Amino acid sequence: MSTPNHRPAPSPSMNLRGAVDLSALKAKASAPPPAAASGGQDSEAATYVVEVTEQSFPQVVQLSATVPVIVNMYSARSPESAELTAVLQQEAASRNGKVLVANVDVDAYPQIAQAFQAVSVPTVAAVVKGQPVPLFDRAVPAEQVRALLDELMQVADANGVNGSLADGAAQAPEEAPLPPLHQEAYDAIVAGDYDAAASAYRRALAEQPADAEAKAGLAQVELMQRLQDADADAIRKAGAEEPDNIDAQLAVADLDTSGGHVEDAFNRLVRLIARTAGEDRERVRLRLLDLFEITGSSDPRVTKARSALARALF
Structure with a gap:
């Protein structure tokens, strides 16, 4: 995993579907709920900040049905990670149980970072109702962190995730x-x-x-x-240089879907279907149907893309 890159921060527009579904990590675990982090932070912040492992992360995902979970993927090798972690801890304290910050040491638990397709540290994402929401993949100013978390809470509230972990409410819901x-x-x-x-x-x-x-x-x-x-840079380079290479275009669509850019993925494959035939067209169509499954059949972006697919086919 690389140190922080210098790409622009992603758009603050947030959706609950379209990235890899982390609900698969909601299996019941025998371990108790993760303990609150301690150490250099004040006790109020500690109440709403946890250090998680691959074993305890499933229960953290379960809590995302109650409050937005902020997944802070950090490394001791990155000074920017320490600065951002401090900002997130302050935000956790100020929001009084309305969010949970889950710190993940990517050097110790790379599988969690891989699930979020994290390629740099610090990377911060959220989980709402088991669905990942990308936030940013570099250190950003405290004001921008606050603004993104404000918007995240609005998105969560619109989806019925508006509980609190205050007063000992941080219990994983029974399933x-x-x-x-x-x-x-x-x-x-x-x-x-x-x-x-x-x-x-x-x-x-x-x-x-x-x-x-x-x-x-x-x-x-x-x-x-x-x-x-996968090498994301190599995939995008091949996709740009070989617009008629079926494998290259399918790979870019996969990458876009994993990063939450499902409309880009759908549009790419619909255009490819329109200019292919025979076995190539069928391969692309089947991949597009798989991406529809990942995004969710009720998602309006899927409905729109199905209409576009019908036009491309007929």
Whole structure:
């Protein structure tokens, strides 16, 4: 993972779908809820700041049904990480339980950073109802952090996530047990074994072909598999230089989807379908349908892209 880059901060416009679905990390864990961080921070901030591991992160994701969870991916190698962590701790204290800051040491727990497609430190994302929301991938001024968190809380409130962790409310909500094969897939994702997760989802679909959650989970895991060792810069370079190379264009669409730019991914593949035929067209169409599954069939961007797909095909 690189040290901070100098790309512009992303647009503050936020959506709850369109990036890799972290609900797969919501499997029940036997460990107790993560303890509040301590050390150099004041006790009020400590109440709403936790240090998480790969084992405790699933319960942090569960808490995102109650409050927005700010995932602060940091490294001791990065001075900018320490500065940003201090800002986030202050924000956690000032918001009095309306947000939870989850600190992740990317050197110790790279799987969490990989789930967010983090390529630099510091990187900060949020989770709302199990869905990731990219925030920024570099150190930013405290004023900008505050503004982004204000907007995040508005987005969360609009989606019914407006609880509080004050007065001991930081308890992970109870969830019904998952079907055995879904639990097997989720456990494999947490362990970073995407092949095993895909196998579990395929077996679930063999038993219940109409299992929508298994279908979406398989599409998400296959996206993780394709991007596991990907070089984002190389993918974008090939996509720009080879507009008619099917593999190159599919790879860029995957990358856009993982980063939340689903409309870019959809538009790219619809245009590609319009100028291809035969087996190439079918490959692209099937990939586009997989990306629809990842984004969610009720998402208006999917509805719009389905209409565009129909026009391209007919």
